[in-house]
Amino acid sequence: MAAATDDAGDSNEMIRVVSSDGEHFEMPEAAANLSLVLRHMIEDDCADAAGIPLAVVAAKPLAKIVDYCTKHAAKSSGLTIEEAEELKRFDAEFIEVDTDMLYDLLVAADFMGVEGLSKLAVQRTADLIKGKTPEQNRETFGIVNDFTPEEEEEICKENEWAFQITKPPSRLC
Amino acid sequence: MEPPSPAAATTFRHRRPQPDPDRAYSTRPAAEPCLGLADSAAWACRAGMPLAPRPAPRHGARWLPWRGGRWRTVSPSGAGWRARASSGLRTALVKVVTSCAADVCARLVFDGMPDRDLLSWGVMLDWVSEEGLGIINSDGMPCARYIQGCNFARIQADDPVHLPRGVQSAPIFRIVSKLLSCSINLLKEFRKDEGDQPLLMEPVAANVPELPQDVLMEIFDHLEIPDLVRAGSVCNSWHSAYNEMRSLGIYRLSQTPCLLYTSESAGDSVVCFYSLVEKREYKIALPEPPIRSRHLIGSSLGWLVTADDLSEMHLVKPIFNESGDLRSGPVVTLKTTIGIVPDVDSDKMYIVQAPCGGLLHHFNARRVFNGMPDRDLVAWGVMLDG
Numbered sequence: 001m002a003a004a005t006d007d008a009g010d011s012n013e014m015i016r017v018v019s020s021d022g023e024h025f026e027m028p029e030a031a032a033n034l035s036l037v038l039r040h041m042i043e044d045d046c047a048d049a050a051g052i053p054l055a056v057v058a059a060k061p062l063a064k065i066v067d068y069c070t071k072h073a074a075k076s077s078g079l080t081i082e083e084a085e086e087l088k089r090f091d092a093e094f095i096e097v098d099t100d101m102l103y104d105l106l107v108a109a110d111f112m113g114v115e116g117l118s119k120l121a122v123q124r125t126a127d128l129i130k131g132k133t134p135e136q137n138r139e140t141f142g143i144v145n146d147f148t149p150e151e152e153e154e155i156c157k158e159n160e161w162a163f164q165i166t167k168p169p170s171r172l173c
Numbered sequence: 174m175e176p177p178s179p180a181a182a183t184t185f186r187h188r189r190p191q192p193d194p195d196r197a198y199s200t201r202p203a204a205e206p207c208l209g210l211a212d213s214a215a216w217a218c219r220a221g222m223p224l225a226p227r228p229a230p231r232h233g234a235r236w237l238p239w240r241g242g243r244w245r246t247v248s249p250s251g252a253g254w255r256a257r258a259s260s261g262l263r264t265a266l267v268k269v270v271t272s273c274a275a276d277v278c279a280r281l282v283f284d285g286m287p288d289r290d291l292l293s294w295g296v297m298l299d300w301v302s303e304e305g306l307g308i309i310n311s312d313g314m315p316c317a318r319y320i321q322g323c324n325f326a327r328i329q330a331d332d333p334v335h336l337p338r339g340v341q342s343a344p345i346f347r348i349v350s351k352l353l354s355c356s357i358n359l360l361k362e363f364r365k366d367e368g369d370q371p372l373l374m375e376p377v378a379a380n381v382p383e384l385p386q387d388v389l390m391e392i393f394d395h396l397e398i399p400d401l402v403r404a405g406s407v408c409n410s411w412h413s414a415y416n417e418m419r420s421l422g423i424y425r426l427s428q429t430p431c432l433l434y435t436s437e438s439a440g441d442s443v444v445c446f447y448s449l450v451e452k453r454e455y456k457i458a459l460p461e462p463p464i465r466s467r468h469l470i471g472s473s474l475g476w477l478v479t480a481d482d483l484s485e486m487h488l489v490k491p492i493f494n495e496s497g498d499l500r501s502g503p504v505v506t507l508k509t510t511i512g513i514v515p516d517v518d519s520d521k522m523y524i525v526q527a528p529c530g531g532l533l534h535h536f537n538a539r540r541v542f543n544g545m546p547d548r549d550l551v552a553w554g555v556m557l558d559g
Contacts (some may be wrong), residue, residue, distance in 0.1 A: 103384070106384060106388055107384065107385070107388070110385065110387075110388050118391075122388070122391045122392050122394075122395065123395060125392045126392050126393075126394075126395030126396055127395075129392070129396060129400060129404050130396065130397070130400050131400065131451060132400075132403070133403060134403055134404070134406045134407045137403070137404060137407045138407055138408070141407075143407055143408050143411075144408065145407075145408060146408050146409050147406075147408065147409060147412075152406070155405070155406045155412065156406060159402045159405075159406075159492075159493075161455045161456060161457045162399050162402035162403050162455070163403065163406075164455055164456065
C-alpha cells in the first residue's frame with residue numbers, strides 16, 4: 001500500500017485507518033480522499049497518528065478497499081487509454097469475490113462513501129441476480145425465505161408471468 | 174376556477190417526435206410530455222365548458238386521430254389510414270426509450286419474426302423514463318421527477334411523507350440506515366449456530382444480514398423488469414425494497430424494448446412479450462375484453478390503449494395486470510387522471526397522466542384547449558388506478 005505513495009500526486013501524507021477488529025491500515029491521502037467519510041475526517045483534522053476508526057468495517061474488506069482506493073488514486077488524473085483499460089481490468093478482477101465479501105464490500109463502500117467501489121459492487125450484485133429464479137437467488141446469497149406460505153403465494157400470483165419457466169415446464173416459483 | 178394565464182401556458186415544454194418515414198414503426202423518446210391533459214378536462218367541466226359528445230361513428234368506422242390534431246371517422250376501407258391504423262393491432266409501433274442500439278435490436282427482431290403476428294412493438298416496461306413527468310406535491314413543491322403510472326395515485330395519497338430519491342439518500346438518511354444495520358460478523362455467527370441451536374433460530378432468522386434498503390434499491394436499479402419482479406419475491410427485505418421502488422417511481426434504468434404480440438395458439442386474452450435480454454417469451458393473461466380482438470392505438474409508460482371497432486377505448490397495463498375502461502367517457506377523479514389526446518402535428522395518440530394538483534391543473538387545461546382547434550375532443554378519458 002505504501003508503494004503507491006509516490007504516484008499519488010500532490011499528496012504524500014499517509015492516512016491511518018483502523019478496522020472494527022482493531023487492525024491498522026495506511027494509505028496515501030489521495031487514496032483516502034476517494035472515501036467521502038475519510039475526506040471529511042481529514043478536512044476536519046481528525047486524521048491523527050492513532051488512525052481513523054471505522055467501526056463498521058472489518059479488516060478483510062478494509063484491506064480490499066484500501067487496495068482499491070490506492071490503485072484508483074494513483075491513476076486518477078490524465079489517464080491514457082491503456083491505463084484506463086488496465087484500471088478496468090483491475091476492477092474486473094477486484095470484484096471477482098464470493099458473496100460474503102461482496103456483501104461486506106457493499107456495506108463498507110456505502111458506509112465509507114467510496115462511490116466508484118459502490119458502483120462496482122452494485123453492478124456485480126445486479127449481474128449475479130440477473131436471470132435467476134427467487135430460489136436460485138436465495139441460494140446464491142444465502143438468504144432465508146422469510147415469507148409465510150400465504151405471502152409467497154400471493155406475491156407469486158400477483159406477477160405470475162415473471163415466474164414462468166419456458167423449458168421444462170414445472171412448478172412456478 | 175379562473176382560466177389559466179398565458180404565462181403559465183408558456184412554461185409548458187413540448188417536444189415533437191421525429192418519426193423516421195423509412196421504418197415500419199416510429200421512434201420517439203418515452204413519455205412525450207403531454208402533461209396532464211386529462212386535468213384540463215376536469216377544468217373544462219368545472220368551468221362549464223361542454224365537451225363535445227362523440228357522435229356515433231358510421232358502421233364499421235372508427236375515430237382516428239388526424240393530422241393537425243383533429244379527429245375524424247375513417248371507414249375500414251379508407252385509403253391512406255388503412256395501412257397504418259385500421260390494420261389495428263398489426264400496426265407496428267416501436268417506442269424505443271432512449272438508445273439507438275436498442276432501436277437496432279428492435280429492428281432485428283421485427284425482421285426476424287416468422288409469422289408477423291405482430292401487435293405492437295412497445296416498450297411496455299418503461300415504468301419511468303428520464304423524460305418523465307414531474308410530480309408536484311400538495312404544497313406545489315416539486316416532489317419527485319419521475320412518475321410511474323400505476324403507483325401514482327399511491328404517491329399522491331401518501332403525501333407528504335414521500336421523499337424523492339435525492340432527499341432519501343441524503344446523509345442523514347444514509348446514516349440512519351447504517352445505524353440500523355447490524356454488525357456483519359455477529360450475524361455470521363448467528364448463521365453458524367443454525368444447526369446446533371434450533372430453539373434460538375426463531376429470533377435469529379429475522380436477523381440474517383440484510384443490505385440497507387437504499388443499497389438494495391441501487392442494486393435493483395440495474396435490473397430489467399422480469400428480474401426485478403423475481404428479485405422482489407426473494408425475501409421480505411427485498412420485497413419491501415421492490416415495493417418502495419415501485420411506489421416511489423424511482424426505477425430509472427432504460428429498459429430494453431420488448432416485442433409485444435398476440436398469437437392464436439396462446440389465446441385471445443393472452444398477450445406475449447419477448448424479452449430481448451433473456452431471449453425468451455413471457456405470456457400474460459389479461460382481463461376482458463380479449464386483447465386479440467382489439468386494435469392497438471398506442472402505448473405509453475407501460476400502458477396500452479386499445480379500441481374496438483366502435484372506437485370504445487380501453488386501457489391496459491399488461492405487466493401489472495391493471496386495466497381501465499374509457500367507454501363511459503370522461504370520469505374525473507381527484508387522484509390520478511389519464512387522458513388520451515392526439516399530438517398536434519402527428520398521428521400519434523398519447524396517454525397522459527397527471528396529478529390534479531392546482532398548479533398543473535391550470536396550464537394543462539390551457540394546453541388542451543389551445544391544442545385542439547375544433548374542440549372536438551372525443552377521446553380523452555380518465556381512470557382511477559388505485
